[in-house]
Amino acid sequence: MSEHSEQSGHVGHVVPVSTYVIVFILLMMGTALTTGVAYIDLGRWNTVVALAIAVTKTMLVVLFFMHVKYAAGLTRVVILAGFFWLGIMITLSCSDELTRTWEIIPQGWNMIIPFVSRLF
């Protein structure tokens, strides 16, 4: 990547304006889609769809606007580690909080269903 950028006379990858505009249009469409879907009764899937669209939009911003698609490997590892730590925080906090009312001897993993179902 660095050799390439030195040859072209610039520092860093120059993203074409068309890419930025396409990403911009996709983000606008994603916002319209997520807003529209909220008014349709999908039951629990409303939450899943809203979060899935938010994650997709985040990926677009991170990869193209924040140039991570063209970034060094070390930078990518640090970013992935950051989201991994976020996952640890959310997962462990929820697994504590949502299992506090369990009986002393859990009857099996299906006991988590009533708690998980309250997330959506």
Add this chain to the structure above:
Amino acid sequence: MSELAAHGAHPPGFAHQFETVAQQREAGQLGMWVFLVTEILFFGGMFTSYTIYRALHYESFVTGSHLLEVRFGATNTYVLICSSLTMALAIRCAQTGKRKGQIIFWLILTMIFGALFLGLKLRFEWYRDYVDGIVPGVSWAYTGAHAPGVKMFMCFYFFMTGLHALHMVVGLGILTTLVIMTARNRFSPEYYAPLEISGLYWHFVDIVWIFLFALLYLIGGRYPGS
């Protein structure tokens, strides 16, 4: 020019401890991302507690969510996405060595969108919430269903959107600095690190709003009977 001569053949902005300009650029990006990771975990703490309290008080949180108006949240999302595009274009102008007037144009457009976001937030959301009496501790007149839980939801709402807005204000300060630096010819295609690093910050604040919009306004649905 005299500064450049004093540094030998080094391009402006190139620090001596780096082997190449590319290495300096990667180090700068990496450092900024380490900071942004701390920001992810900072906001992540609030997202985690929001998730848990939502699970514990589901009905209250849905009732509270319906007190917010989707059209303002959605409008602000569009505004922030526009500001992200203009920020990316400002950096691109610096990368490709465009005239400084162009860089300043995109930066100021970014600031206008950022200020528009804050203006809409203040005037049509927070001010109305104050008038409607759904601001816990300041103006609380809500007497509907699930009052204690709704109060907790509104606390989450004001802390999360408040801290996000604080980041926006900091971002506007950074953008002001960038405009001044650009006007003083501090950037070139070889050196535009402050622009790029600040861009990362601005886009990150955009991402936080994308999640706040989904979590506070949308999830659980807005259809009749939800």
